[in-house]
Amino acid sequence: MNVTSKLTAAAERLFDRHGYMATGMDRLTEAAGISSRTLYKHAGSKAALMARVLTERDRRFMARIDVRTIDALFAALEDWVRVEGCRGCLFLRSRAETGGDTPEIAEAVALHKDAFHERVGEVVAMDLGREDPALAAQVVVLFEGATHAAVYRGADAVSAARAAAAVLLERARA
């Protein structure tokens, strides 16, 4: 495992657990086992490191939701929550913590959310046999809601979203 990926992984974990602003560079260097000079050579700045974390997380997340049905989409979220925990959407959190004023971060968030919405549209089209933008928008809302309600209601929130999505899909088929 090279320096960059070790740093990125450590940063993602600390940002997720304690928040972006609350995580100082010294805790990052300590967790990654590198000096501050090496950190800045690889990351450039704290904002750039956060953007890199988001880009890497987007890759991992999108790979996880490479599915063919809406039900599998929520099953993937159940897995994600079980493995990665549930502390809300790290993308929206980064945007909120920076007030949307850091361009590199705001752009990474926008790219992720666009890609996610497009993926949901594709899954809906595969599952339903035709495109249905209205249903896709509802599934996005359910997914986002499950992610955030899981913070205080745990995996039950994902189950509720999964059941609701099944009803909406059934209705769209009729």
Next chain:
Amino acid sequence: MNVTSKLTAAAERLFDRHGYMATGMDRLTEAAGISSRTLYKHAGSKAALMARVLTERDRRFMARIDVRTIDALFAALEDWVRVEGCRGCLFLRSRAETGGDTPEIAEAVALHKDAFHERVGEVVAMDLGREDPALAAQVVVLFEGATHAAVYRGADAVSAARAAAAVLLERARA
């Protein structure tokens, strides 16, 4: 308008726009038009101020969703988003920024989410004519999802949640 409520209002606005950790005490004193000594006499500490902001926001929010139907619940959210903007749930954000390690904040968040869930249960019971905990959980997820999807999709996210909730309610009636 007395000192305390002016401070609380200014703090809520700054915390919401720029994030909790990113908002320094000097910006709070400047926005509230008070000295730092007065701020600490009234608020005690930054964490206590944040908890007070959350308690006040809970009062205002719960008053807004004092409704009798599920549809009115999402209509109220549309109003809220139009008036207060959409930067995600300030309760979950405060919890995330502090890592859940500040008791006064974690407690205020838990109280709010419990009260919200109970209120949704009451609205579902009124609208449906009987209790339906499963439907209530789904409405909570839709509401939470609308709140957070609205950050990047605007009021359309609330409309989508509203339509989805109508379908779920219709299905529960049959």
Next chain:
DNA sequence: TGCAATGTAAAACGATCGTTTTACATTGCG
């Protein structure tokens, strides 16, 4: 062999953090 790259450890940078203190002005009420 020797240079360039890549790393560490640690000090230092000015800035800003949350909070307290000092010194003084204003006001309301017995």
Next chain:
DNA sequence: CGCAATGTAAAACGATCGTTTTACATTGCA
């Protein structure tokens, strides 16, 4: 009148912030 409460302005507190720098060790390759 006089005291207690409540406010402001501003300096100071030590700590920590993100970032850069200095000085030195290790490694890979021509």
